[in-house]
Amino acid sequence: MNAPLTIGSVAYSPNVVPIWEGMRDYFAETSTPIDFLLFSNYASLVDALIAGTVDLAWNTNLAWVRTVAQTDGACRALASRDTDLVFQTVFVARTGSGFTGLASLRGRRLVLGSRDSAQAAILPLHFLREAGLNETDVALTRINSDVGKHGDTGRSELDALRAVLDDRADAAAIGINTWQAIGRGELLPGAFESFWASPEYSHCTFTAMPALSIDRSDEWTANLLAMDWENPQHRPILEMEGLRAWVPPKLDGYAGLVEAVREQKIPDRW
Amino acid sequence: MVAAIPPVSAGLLLDLVDSVRRVPTGRSVSIDFGTCDRDAALELISAWCLSSGNEIVKTEGSAVTVLHGRSPDPLAGLDPDQLPGSRVWVYTNFDCNLACDYCCVRSSPKAERRAIGADRLRQIATEAAAAEVTELILTGGEPFLLNDLDELVKTCTDKLPTTLLTNGMLFRGSRLERLRRMDRSRLTLQISLDSATPDIHDSHRGAGSWVKAVAGIRTAHDEGFRVKVAATLPADQMHELEPFHGFLDTLGIVRHDQVIRALAHRGVAETGIELTVDSLIPEVTITADGVYWHPVAADHDDQFVTRDIFPLADAIAEITRQFMEHRRSANAIAEWFPCA
Structure with missing residues (x-):
């Protein structure tokens, strides 16, 4: 019997404990049992992964990019949620605000989420730069709540939307998951509309260090990918974690974030 | 303004x-x-x-x-025969030749008959079969006081397997003839007997009733019916059952047909366990007055569900809806208290 693999995760939601207890129960029936450790922020999680305190880290896209940077690319991405491969940033405004694309943000007020949120702060600035706008062309407001959790809680994005409603900003940059959570503008058609959505990029991924053998990580990954949405024991865990299937990671989906981190000189320990 | x-x-x-x-x-x-x-x-x-x-x-x-x-599905975890409407109880009448001191519906020789009647029972049986009810259970009062009981039972057994509850004391003369006309392949008799010796049984149900009930069990067996025996005991006597089971074994009652239930604080019973709609899995129960939550309270307003017996499927659906609501509320209460 193999010793359990220790998975590290950040406690970004009150569902984290039931999710990981469910995962632990699932893996107990496999050839690769697990236990888990919870962290309050991604910097500590990445430190623990590199130090060997945990065998695997459930990383955000920023945590993955920072792990790659800190290990000179020695770490490996093992698996992601299906929803992680098609993540997007959405720019939204009050309905009828007259935005037609990123270029129309010039001279307007844009509110961003937490500074360590890839979807609501780091990538939006990257997309603006790609559209020919720099930080002085747009009046930026940042809502830095839950820093350390890389925007996982979604709180800063909801606060950004409140800023738009309160006329403290003209537009907000949020993740597609938050946009979906508020009904994509369809529940209250007169409230919000999206005027630009980014290309799809990759979000979270399980990350391993070379100390974990390929054989062992392959075996664990195969067991993870075997979780089945149609299985009533598996589904509640998958629903809480926001996926229908675990899938292999899509590494080229991190290219934009790598570039954004370089452009914005994002510190290693975020 | x-x-x-x-x-x-x-x-x-x-x-x-x-x-x-x-x-x-x-x-x-x-x-x-x-x-x-x-x-x-x-x-x-x-x-x-x-x-x-x-x-x-x-x-x-x-x-x-x-x-x-x-x-979660509030009905998950229930046995299929516990789902509301899997069985339907019908009070054929409320008058009785006995006046048991714990009767949950206050039946006695002086009680009004309040008979369900042949027409309503036929419609109940027909609609129950259509609503995927699996069993009808007829009770009273004492059903054998009804002169058309054999016809009433036939309307039920023609549609569904049926159980008929009786004190078993009236299997003589024309009533025995009525019993003999009933369909043995579709009807089970459930006869009340509270103890292995006459004292306890007679103290609740009247002197001489134990001897007649035991004779009734033997008669029903001799006539080829499956017989269940149901005892009503105070909760504090529920642990002293083996002598009673042993006695029922000698009467030829198989163990799974030996039904022991706790005395309920209902009707004329002065003591017993408290049974309320939020603590009781419903058993759809029909009387001449309407639909009740459970047969143990078919004479009590707190478990009255609706006056409309028909469509029967609607009555079953209403009890199911109320049951799910109670279960959800119970879950919500369970959610709140552990943290207090």
Whole structure:
């Protein structure tokens, strides 16, 4: 019997404990049992992964990019949620605000989420730069709540939307998951509309260090990918974690974030 | 001048998302929509719950309680024969040749008959079969006081397997002839007997009743019927059952047909366990007065469900709905108290 693999995760939601207890129960029936450790922020999680305190880290896209940077690319991405491969940033405004694309943000007020949120702060600035706008062309407001959790809680994005409603900003940059959570503008058609959505990029991924053998990580990954949405024991865990299937990671989906981190000189320990 | 009602605000939607995210799946949060237009607010919250996989569990004034995630099926975990409507009880009449001191529906020789009647029973049997009821259970009062009991039973056994509850004391003369005309392949007799010796049984049901009941069990057996025996015992005697089971074995009653139930504090019983709708799995029960939650309270307003017996499927659906509501409330209470 193999010793359990220790998975590290950040406690970004009150569902984290039931999710990981469910995962632990699932893996107990496999050839690769697990236990888990919870962290309050991604910097500590990445430190623990590199130090060997945990065998695997459930990383955000920023945590993955920072792990790659800190290990000179020695770490490996093992698996992601299906929803992680098609993540997007959405720019939204009050309905009828007259935005037609990123270029129309010039001279307007844009509110961003937490500074360590890839979807609501780091990538939006990257997309603006790609559209020919720099930080002085747009009046930026940042809502830095839950820093350390890389925007996982979604709180800063909801606060950004409140800023738009309160006329403290003209537009907000949020993740597609938050946009979906508020009904994509369809529940209250007169409230919000999206005027630009980014290309799809990759979000979270399980990350391993070379100390974990390929054989062992392959075996664990195969067991993870075997979780089945149609299985009533598996589904509640998958629903809480926001996926229908675990899938292999899509590494080229991190290219934009790598570039954004370089452009914005994002510190290693975020 | 009447103040205008503010329309529903998008802030409510953001508060909703934020509040629900802050509690784990399976927990509830309360959202107050304040002075917003009530219909619009409820429509928005309902639409959001539908699209996001959450559930409104309660609305009270301007406060809406939203469950993070969907509530589990409140009927999950029940045996199939515990599902409301799997069996339907019918009180054929309320008068009785005995006046037991614990009768849950106050039957006695002086009780009004309040007979269900042939026409209603035929319709009940027909609709029960259509509603996928698996068994009819006839009780009283004492059904053998009815001169048309064999016809009544036939209307039931023609449609569904049926159990007939009786004190077993009247299997003589014309009543024995009626018994003999009943369909042995579709009818089970359930005869009441409370003890292995006459003393306890007779102290509740009247002198000489034990001897007659035991004779009735033997007669029913001799006539080729499957016989169940049901005893009603105070809860504090439920642990002293083996001598009684041993006696029923000698009468040829197989163990799974030996039904022991605790005395309920209902009817004329002065003591017994308390049974309320929120602590009792329902058994759809029909009397001449309407539909009740459970046969143990078929004479009590607190378990009266509806006067409308028909359509029977609607009555079953109503009891099911109320049962699910009670189970959800019980789950909600269980959710709140452990943290207190």
